[in-house]
Amino acid sequence: xxxxxxxxxxWLHDLHEIIYEADTxxxxxxxxxxxxxxxxxxxxxxxxxVEEINNQYQSIFNSAEWVITVLFSIEYIARIVTVKKxxxxxxxxxxxxDLLSTIPKYVSLFFVGTxxxxxxxxxxxxRVFRILKLYRYIGESQKxxxxxxxxxxxxxxxxxxxxxxxVILGTIMYMVESNESGFTSIPRSIYWAIVTLTTVGYGDxxxxxxxxxxxxSFIMILGYAIIAIPTGxxxxxxxxxxxxxxxxxxxVCCIHCSAEGHTANAKYCYNxxxxxxx
Numbered sequence: 001x002x003x004x005x006x007x008x009x010x011w012l013h014d015l016h017e018i019i020y021e022a023d024t025x026x027x028x029x030x031x032x033x034x035x036x037x038x039x040x041x042x043x044x045x046x047x048x049x050v051e052e053i054n055n056q057y058q059s060i061f062n063s064a065e066w067v068i069t070v071l072f073s074i075e076y077i078a079r080i081v082t083v084k085k086x087x088x089x090x091x092x093x094x095x096x097x098d099l100l101s102t103i104p105k106y107v108s109l110f111f112v113g114t115x116x117x118x119x120x121x122x123x124x125x126x127r128v129f130r131i132l133k134l135y136r137y138i139g140e141s142q143k144x145x146x147x148x149x150x151x152x153x154x155x156x157x158x159x160x161x162x163x164x165x166x167v168i169l170g171t172i173m174y175m176v177e178s179n180e181s182g183f184t185s186i187p188r189s190i191y192w193a194i195v196t197l198t199t200v201g202y203g204d205x206x207x208x209x210x211x212x213x214x215x216x217s218f219i220m221i222l223g224y225a226i227i228a229i230p231t232g233x234x235x236x237x238x239x240x241x242x243x244x245x246x247x248x249x250x251x252v253c254c255i256h257c258s259a260e261g262h263t264a265n266a267k268y269c270y271n272x273x274x275x276x277x278x
Contacts, residue, residue: 015078018030020253021252021253035125037068040064044061044064044068072101076098079095079098083255083258085258088259095258097124146237147238148237155230155234158229158233165193166197167193170189170193173207176212176215177208178209180208181205181212182205183207196216197219252276254272257272259272
């Protein structure tokens with residue numbers, strides 16, 4: 001019997017498995033090669049920033065960058081054509097990063113200097129989680145994301161309160177200190193309050209009067225207490241998440257909407273309901 005002809009649907013399905021899945025040998029090989037190309041590209045950008053090296057090997061760097069850009073362009077197009085909903089990938093996190101890491105070299109043909117933006121390719125190294133089968137830790141990351149989402153309202157209120165405190169303290173320091181001390185305006189004084197409250201302490205503006213130094217000391221001590229508040233809020237939500245049953249996640253990617261993070265026993269996509277290829 002003659003073998004069945006390979007249809008376009010089968011070809012796109014196989015290509016999707018290679019590009020999006022890390023559990024198959026071909027998919028893992030593709031991702032490993034992709035990561036090394038990303039590392040090479042970022043390394044080239046770093047070397048180009050060294051004037052002595054760039055002057056000597058500029059033509060080599062330029063040729064290598066064009067080769068890498070073409071490869072990433074082909075990969076980007078392949079990722080689009082292998083999913084049923086291309087816009088779901090294009091506007092996803094990785095889709096935006098992939099686009100930002102591909103277009104700078106083309107843009108540099110019209111605007112000089114934009115090629116350094118290919119450093120965005122370093123963000124694509126996040127795919128290492130899929131390659132090294134670190135999806136066993138995806139459950140923990142999901143708990144952290146859940147904790148951040150659950151505490152976003154309280155953290156927002158907390159940040160708003162901190163902003164009000166910085167405005168008040170900055171205004172007080174503007175009235176207490178003189179222009180010679182650097183407190184030349186209320187916005188600049190608020191900037192000082194934020195820097196002091198967060199215990200960064202650049203030192204570009206410092207109070208000179210005794211009252212100003214007392215207020216600054218109070219703000220510094222207050223800063224240590226304030227740092228602990230959002231930590232406690234998030235920790236509380238993480239502890240709540242730890243009380244839930246452990247869930248195992250895989251690297252299976254939906255061919256319809258490109259959603260990831262499916263549970264090990266999932267048969268359908270949690271986002272669009274499409275059957276998954278386990």
